[in-house]
Amino acid sequence: MNDAIIKTQQLRFSYAGAEPPAPMVLDGVDLEIEAGSFVAVLGHNGSGKSTLAKHMNAILLPSGGAVYVDGVDTREEERLLDIRSTVGMVFQNPDNQIVANVVEEDVAFAPENLGVPPAEIRRRVDAALKQVGMYQYREHAPHLLSGGQKQRVAIAGVIAMAPRCIVLDEPTAMLDPIGRGEVLRTIKQLNRASGVTVVLITHHMDEAAQADRLVVMSKGKVVADGPPREVFQRVEELKSVGLTVPETTELLWQLRQEGLDVPLDALSDEECAQALYRLLSGGKEGEL
Amino acid sequence: MALKDITLGQYFPGSTILHRLDPRTKILCTVAYIIALFLAKNLPGYLILLAVLCALTVVSKVGFGAVLRGMKPIFIIIVFTAVLNLFYTPGQGEPLLSFWVFRVYAEGIWAAVFMILRIAMLITCTFLLTYTTSPILLTDGLEKLLNPLKAVHVPVHELAMMMSIALRFIPTLIEETDKIMSAQKARGADFDTGGLMQKARALVPLLVPLFISAFRRADELAVAMECRCYHGGEGRTRMRVLKLGTADVLALAGGAVLCVLVVLLGRIF
Ligand SMILES: Nc1ncnc2c1ncn2[C@@H]1O[C@H](COP(=O)(O)OP(=O)(O)O)[C@@H](O)[C@H]1O
Ligand SMILES: [Mg+2]
Numbered sequence: 001m002n003d004a005i006i007k008t009q010q011l012r013f014s015y016a017g018a019e020p021p022a023p024m025v026l027d028g029v030d031l032e033i034e035a036g037s038f039v040a041v042l043g044h045n046g047s048g049k050s051t052l053a054k055h056m057n058a059i060l061l062p063s064g065g066a067v068y069v070d071g072v073d074t075r076e077e078e079r080l081l082d083i084r085s086t087v088g089m090v091f092q093n094p095d096n097q098i099v100a101n102v103v104e105e106d107v108a109f110a111p112e113n114l115g116v117p118p119a120e121i122r123r124r125v126d127a128a129l130k131q132v133g134m135y136q137y138r139e140h141a142p143h144l145l146s147g148g149q150k151q152r153v154a155i156a157g158v159i160a161m162a163p164r165c166i167v168l169d170e171p172t173a174m175l176d177p178i179g180r181g182e183v184l185r186t187i188k189q190l191n192r193a194s195g196v197t198v199v200l201i202t203h204h205m206d207e208a209a210q211a212d213r214l215v216v217m218s219k220g221k222v223v224a225d226g227p228p229r230e231v232f233q234r235v236e237e238l239k240s241v242g243l244t245v246p247e248t249t250e251l252l253w254q255l256r257q258e259g260l261d262v263p264l265d266a267l268s269d270e271e272c273a274q275a276l277y278r279l280l281s282g283g284k285e286g287e288l
Numbered sequence: 289m290a291l292k293d294i295t296l297g298q299y300f301p302g303s304t305i306l307h308r309l310d311p312r313t314k315i316l317c318t319v320a321y322i323i324a325l326f327l328a329k330n331l332p333g334y335l336i337l338l339a340v341l342c343a344l345t346v347v348s349k350v351g352f353g354a355v356l357r358g359m360k361p362i363f364i365i366i367v368f369t370a371v372l373n374l375f376y377t378p379g380q381g382e383p384l385l386s387f388w389v390f391r392v393y394a395e396g397i398w399a400a401v402f403m404i405l406r407i408a409m410l411i412t413c414t415f416l417l418t419y420t421t422s423p424i425l426l427t428d429g430l431e432k433l434l435n436p437l438k439a440v441h442v443p444v445h446e447l448a449m450m451m452s453i454a455l456r457f458i459p460t461l462i463e464e465t466d467k468i469m470s471a472q473k474a475r476g477a478d479f480d481t482g483g484l485m486q487k488a489r490a491l492v493p494l495l496v497p498l499f500i501s502a503f504r505r506a507d508e509l510a511v512a513m514e515c516r517c518y519h520g521g522e523g524r525t526r527m528r529v530l531k532l533g534t535a536d537v538l539a540l541a542g543g544a545v546l547c548v549l550v551v552l553l554g555r556i557f
Contacts, residue, residue: 059511081517089515096505097512101299101456105424108527110516121527139301143459157516 004032005070005165005197006056012064013051025051027220038191040208041201043217044242049201053169057087085114088158090168094150103153104138110161128156132186148179152186165197205246209267233264248272299422306348306420311429313536318417320543325406329554334405341409350419358415366407373399423455445521468497
């Protein structure tokens, strides 16, 4: 029984054509993404996150080591369509992934490529648009939608392939706070309600904090891996790879540096406030 | 002229009978209309064609405003050809007007009027096609119509896909051009004054970032398409299956009748 939907084994990669000596962009990455989980990937710019993502559906192939998608080696060319329809990918700029001038036609693109019969395409397109809350916009022109709406159309375009896993590469980086909220809610809904495995690459700490598992990358290596609550406690380590921690953790960490006895594992504003309250009221348990 | 005014290749979603016709029918009817335009030799012919065009515009609910706006970018070309026709059409009898080397004959005036009508109607009828047909359907229709050419190894699917993506990115690139222009105007760039050379030179710092960005977009789009299992036209199905109905047969017959009518009118008058 193999319930890792994506598995990388000593994955190494360098871009051919980069000036020699070609630097290793991925340098021995061992990861197992469990089916149904919600994994966030954090890392400084240039740490290899996008490169790793592109290995997860055979857009890039390993220079060394191997990547398995649902047990299939990504180098097996005959299985390419299986691999790509198992792991869908959403990118940063929604404008550059929408291929059609009408929302529903764009969402239909992937199932059309897979040769799905017309009636089934129709059903999938409607279902996907409903799932991301864009059904009422199905006949609109994508370029007239807001950033958050466009990104949700892009997500629908991937769901319509019926993938078991979605990899999102900084999907909220170009969005305003409202669009960011819309997209994040959609992603979480997909994971919780439909059981789709989600790999979310982000540089927003608050988004990463909502995942089940947090993977931190630096210089092509995984430097931390675990539940966000645990990973964020390793403040010095995160800072040393150029990352910040959520503001709540930062505050508690500063207080600890000053010698105060506060826990570091309070992630939400609420938990942080509780911790401070306990500190101020002299260690007594209490409600705010 | 604001760039937003360019409505070239734009699609106005709707559900009129024109929107619902099969794209193949619309493409063929547009071709028939253009043929009729070139067969028309006299005023009655043009009037009939104009009446048909006006009727279609009304039925499409696109609005005459949009049609006229679409004409704006090519206004100069229309005026230019009209002026050439005005001066260079030789005629019999006395010139109506003559100065220096120019002679304007009555024939020249007619030629200019017909030329204006012909270009304006040609543009309008192709605009009506793109206004009422979503680019995907348009290129689907084209792909189906050109399908026989696959036998002689013309990459029909690829051409159709390229065209549909080009149409998809026109609004995006226009928006981007607008943004770059604003950014450069804010830093003192001047696109509006000066002679032709100066204006052309002012465009360089606009075109360079635009091209770079277009190439980056193309790169990202190609990857996104691959991620969505695009692998050429082989084994591809379509959500909407093209089907010819009674309305299509009638429309095609109408196109043929129009051509014949225009030829007959040319003979009679
Ligand atoms: N197409 C490419 N060709 C050559 N080098 C690249 C290419 N794409 C990325 N790189 C290099 O690989 C490294 C990792 O990039 P990337 O995976 O995009 O990082 P991240 O997404 O974490 O910012 C960077 O140093 C970058 O310069
Ligand atoms: Mg990246």
